[in-house]
Amino acid sequence: MPLVAAAVCPHPPLLVPEVAGAAASELDDLRSACDLAVGRLLATGPDVVVLLGVGPVTGPVQPPATGSLQPWGVDLDVPLVPGQPDRGAVLPLSLTIGAWLLSRHVPTTTATRVTAGPQTAAQVSAVQVAADAGLVEVAALGAQVAAAGDRVALLVLGDGSACRGQQAPGYDDQRALPYDKGVATALAEADLDALSDLDPGLSAQLKVAGRAAWQVLADAARASGGGWRGELLHESAPYGVAYFVASWERM
Numbered sequence: 001m002p003l004v005a006a007a008v009c010p011h012p013p014l015l016v017p018e019v020a021g022a023a024a025s026e027l028d029d030l031r032s033a034c035d036l037a038v039g040r041l042l043a044t045g046p047d048v049v050v051l052l053g054v055g056p057v058t059g060p061v062q063p064p065a066t067g068s069l070q071p072w073g074v075d076l077d078v079p080l081v082p083g084q085p086d087r088g089a090v091l092p093l094s095l096t097i098g099a100w101l102l103s104r105h106v107p108t109t110t111a112t113r114v115t116a117g118p119q120t121a122a123q124v125s126a127v128q129v130a131a132d133a134g135l136v137e138v139a140a141l142g143a144q145v146a147a148a149g150d151r152v153a154l155l156v157l158g159d160g161s162a163c164r165g166q167q168a169p170g171y172d173d174q175r176a177l178p179y180d181k182g183v184a185t186a187l188a189e190a191d192l193d194a195l196s197d198l199d200p201g202l203s204a205q206l207k208v209a210g211r212a213a214w215q216v217l218a219d220a221a222r223a224s225g226g227g228w229r230g231e232l233l234h235e236s237a238p239y240g241v242a243y244f245v246a247s248w249e250r251m
Contacts, residue, residue: 003221010159080095160241179202
């Protein structure tokens, strides 16, 4: 039963206070919920922490790897593991924000490991999944993630629909709210089938950035066996984009 816990967080650049600037306080509640979810994840004492988010292709990101927030106006590099000396591969936005969230909890580092508990050093790795990945592809990746270690903790990065209102990036779509409510319920209940049943076509139309990553989570949990307990820690759509924070643990 290698997958022991999971945390689900969104990946808007504005989550980083340096990017948000004067508007940083608008996402204080979201930021706090993410910190709580990541803290719970690390408290399970994993031997491997896997960051998972949408990227240009499906597969592992070879360390060292570094993301950058320069495209969002801030000269800030975010290495996959804090303190890594080399830039290496380029992290996509999802994994850049994931690495930033992780760095808020891991002040003690070596080249490839972070302090993830009182006496546990967890190796950090990252995998990306293509936004248009099909069900066979996400199932295969889920099985790989579940087999990444003896005690795997998964930090999943993904946004919901971007069509919640006239100011949303995808404008207003009446299908967005019921879609997001369905995702929120699935994350709250750790409903693997509901996540696996998310329609890739509809998800793309609603500009959902988390569909493939959530389905990898479902397949990783399924491959690990056993029952799961979920808790939804946050749900909002402050800029017309749905953000969810959830915490999963084995029953």
